[in-house]
Amino acid sequence: MDKYSIIIVGGGPAGLAAAYGAWKSEKFRESDKILIIERDKELGGILNQCIHNGFGLHYFKEELTGPEYAERFVRMLEDSPIEIMTDTMVLEITRESEGIKVCTIGKNVGYTNLYADTIVLSMGCRERTRGAIGISGTRPAGVFTAGTAQRYVNIEGYMPGRRVVVLGSGDIGLIMARRMTLEGAKVLACVELMPFSSGLTRNIVQCLHDYDIPLYLSHTITEIRGEKRVEQVVMSRVDENRRPIAGSEVVFDCDTLLLSVGLIPENELSKTANIELDMRTGGPVVSESMETSSSGIFACGNVLHVHDLVDFVSQEGERAGISAISYVHEISQGREKSDIFKLINGANVSYTVPQRMDMARISNNTTVFFRVNRVFAQSRISVTSGGVEIVSYKRTHMLPAEMERILLPKKILERANGDITISCTEETR
Amino acid sequence: MTKLICIVCPKGCHLQVDVGDTIVVTGHACNRGVEYGKNELKNPVRVITSTVRIENAIYRRIPVKTASPIPKPLIRKAMLLLDKISLAAPVEVGQIVVEDICGTGIPFVASRSMERVEKAEG
Ligand SMILES: Cc1cc2nc3c(=O)[nH]c(=O)nc-3n(C[C@H](O)[C@H](O)[C@H](O)COP(=O)(O)OP(=O)(O)OC[C@H]3O[C@@H](n4cnc5c(N)ncnc54)[C@H](O)[C@@H]3O)c2cc1C
Ligand code: SF4
Numbered sequence: 001m002d003k004y005s006i007i008i009v010g011g012g013p014a015g016l017a018a019a020y021g022a023w024k025s026e027k028f029r030e031s032d033k034i035l036i037i038e039r040d041k042e043l044g045g046i047l048n049q050c051i052h053n054g055f056g057l058h059y060f061k062e063e064l065t066g067p068e069y070a071e072r073f074v075r076m077l078e079d080s081p082i083e084i085m086t087d088t089m090v091l092e093i094t095r096e097s098e099g100i101k102v103c104t105i106g107k108n109v110g111y112t113n114l115y116a117d118t119i120v121l122s123m124g125c126r127e128r129t130r131g132a133i134g135i136s137g138t139r140p141a142g143v144f145t146a147g148t149a150q151r152y153v154n155i156e157g158y159m160p161g162r163r164v165v166v167l168g169s170g171d172i173g174l175i176m177a178r179r180m181t182l183e184g185a186k187v188l189a190c191v192e193l194m195p196f197s198s199g200l201t202r203n204i205v206q207c208l209h210d211y212d213i214p215l216y217l218s219h220t221i222t223e224i225r226g227e228k229r230v231e232q233v234v235m236s237r238v239d240e241n242r243r244p245i246a247g248s249e250v251v252f253d254c255d256t257l258l259l260s261v262g263l264i265p266e267n268e269l270s271k272t273a274n275i276e277l278d279m280r281t282g283g284p285v286v287s288e289s290m291e292t293s294s295s296g297i298f299a300c301g302n303v304l305h306v307h308d309l310v311d312f313v314s315q316e317g318e319r320a321g322i323s324a325i326s327y328v329h330e331i332s333q334g335r336e337k338s339d340i341f342k343l344i345n346g347a348n349v350s351y352t353v354p355q356r357m358d359m360a361r362i363s364n365n366t367t368v369f370f371r372v373n374r375v376f377a378q379s380r381i382s383v384t385s386g387g388v389e390i391v392s393y394k395r396t397h398m399l400p401a402e403m404e405r406i407l408l409p410k411k412i413l414e415r416a417n418g419d420i421t422i423s424c425t426e427e428t429r
Numbered sequence: 430m431t432k433l434i435c436i437v438c439p440k441g442c443h444l445q446v447d448v449g450d451t452i453v454v455t456g457h458a459c460n461r462g463v464e465y466g467k468n469e470l471k472n473p474v475r476v477i478t479s480t481v482r483i484e485n486a487i488y489r490r491i492p493v494k495t496a497s498p499i500p501k502p503l504i505r506k507a508m509l510l511l512d513k514i515s516l517a518a519p520v521e522v523g524q525i526v527v528e529d530i531c532g533t534g535i536p537f538v539a540s541r542s543m544e545r546v547e548k549a550e551g
Binding site for chain 2: 053067068156157200202206
């Protein structure tokens with residue numbers, strides 16, 4: 001029977017980095033077999049369609065486009081013994097006595113069961129669709145998620161429409177507003193339900209302001225009109241409770257509505273593997289070594305929580321890969337138990353990743369990602385344990401749209417004597 | 430005084446640019462912000478990314494980018510240059526696609542490699 005040390009599910013930046021991290025780790029031995037399974041025709045994940053630049057500033061210290069970033073990573077694996085299966089999809093992950101069973105179906109392999117000591121989940125996320133937010137009106141052609149439109153324009157070479165309204169100010173929506181404009185379409189408006197944008201500020205500037213595309217905050221689309229094709233959409237202002245205000249309607253004549261209303265981590269497989277999910281992130285609950293509640297199964301990238309920067313996806317992926325290869329060799333020697341501390345969301349923090357600390361396995365520096373639940377000016381991030389502050393950090397501004405990150409050195413974490421709370425407060429000057 | 434948001438990196442610093450005898454930038458977290466603030470008032474530039482047609486490759490389009498930022502007023506013209514281009518695989522990342530964008534000396538380059546495939550799919 002073919003048994004792998006690590007099977008990586010998904011060959012986007014997270015999966016590629018996991019493979020690289022495991023291979024380059026000091027724990028890696030010649031006999032270790034690593035496999036990446038990718039359902040698409042090629043590796044690279046969503047990056048292949050993100051042709052804009054802005055990737056890699058942290059990781060490669062230069063500004064790359066999505067495809068360039070992906071290609072660099074694929075090349076880094078070129079001389080490695082890592083096996084790759086494209087056009088192959090993982091259907092189910094279960095635990096059997098022989099190891100973890102990965103049930104796959106693919107163009108070249110047919111229907112096959114593969115076995116592994118450890119799994120890295122890196123399936124990314126998918127877009128929320130119109131059904132998920134329920135807009136009233138007819139059901140004509142011309143309503144696309146922004147990412148689908150991105151694939152049509154950038155990879156397939158089709159224009160989804162000529163007069164466009166974008167609902168949601170997520171990064172994909174903003175990037176597509178610019179992209180469609182450059183390709184000759186007229187983008188009439190970008191409509192955001194919340195009083196603040198959910199995309200990066202730089203994208204508001206370089207995608208909307210640069211092309212004079214108006215951004216309507218605290219507005220939503222309340223109706224779609226058209227028989228065969230979208231003909232009009234109706235925009236309304238919303239009150240503090242996000243309910244549309246009667247009488248505030250504005251009608252746009254357009255043939256296309258792009259939705260950029262959020263991403264959902266793709267965790268159907270995690271569910272079949274009985275992995276505990278975090279309601280707040282939509283992804284698995286993990287320890288600082290990226291291990292899920294199911295021992296030997298690790299997760300990284302957008303499947304874990306939605307990232308806005310691929311650089312951090314790569315960093316997280318490497319960590320997962322290193323942890324997975326360490327695990328392979330730990331189980332052969334019997335794995336010791338250790339103290340698990342929880343990371344608790346304190347004031348104004350809406351989630352953290354990781355959610356747990358496996359105290360015996362913390363590395364020299366642990367990165368904790370989190371998001372705040374409102375806009376902050378001068379502010380302070382406080383890390384406490386047992387009511388005592390173990391460290392604090394300052395920020396000049398924080399936004400719910402931008403993922404925050406703190407680096408916890410091992411010697412500081414060792415001061416924790418129980419669960420750890422992260423909270424944020426505004427500083428008055 | 431002009432308020433700008435630096436777009437050089439995802440941090441998005443809020444800059445203030447004051448024009449007197451010299452241009453003074455404040456609010457930046459790093460020096461690239463100063464350069465951006467000055468340029469943005471004098472000669473705003475952007476990197477432009479798009480795609481061009483390609484034959485005999487895995488897909489029908491290949492992504493391209495300006496090798497460095499080009500002046501904002503040239504964006505439209507630069508885009509029109511791409512309409513006429515059709516490449517044939519194989520193409521290497523960094524390969525020049527348009528030599529000189531509107532007299533700037535800046536080229537459009539391929540932003541990925543594409544191998545030759547016998548029958549193009551999708
Ligand atoms: C439109 C857009 C714009 C962005 N802009 C920026 C930016 O400007 N700068 C920046 O730094 N970051 C940006 N990002 C973020 C960054 O691209 C993502 O965070 C990153 O690609 C996530 O990587 P991933 O590997 O987790 O997921 P993905 O790239 O989605 O990869 C997941 C892979 O898993 C595969 N897969 C899923 N399920 C299975 C299965 N069952 N079996 C086999 N394979 C499977 C998928 O086919 C896919 O290839 C952007 C993202 C998007 C969508
Ligand atoms: S000033 Fe520096 S840190 Fe701030 S956004 Fe610009 S490049 Fe980034």
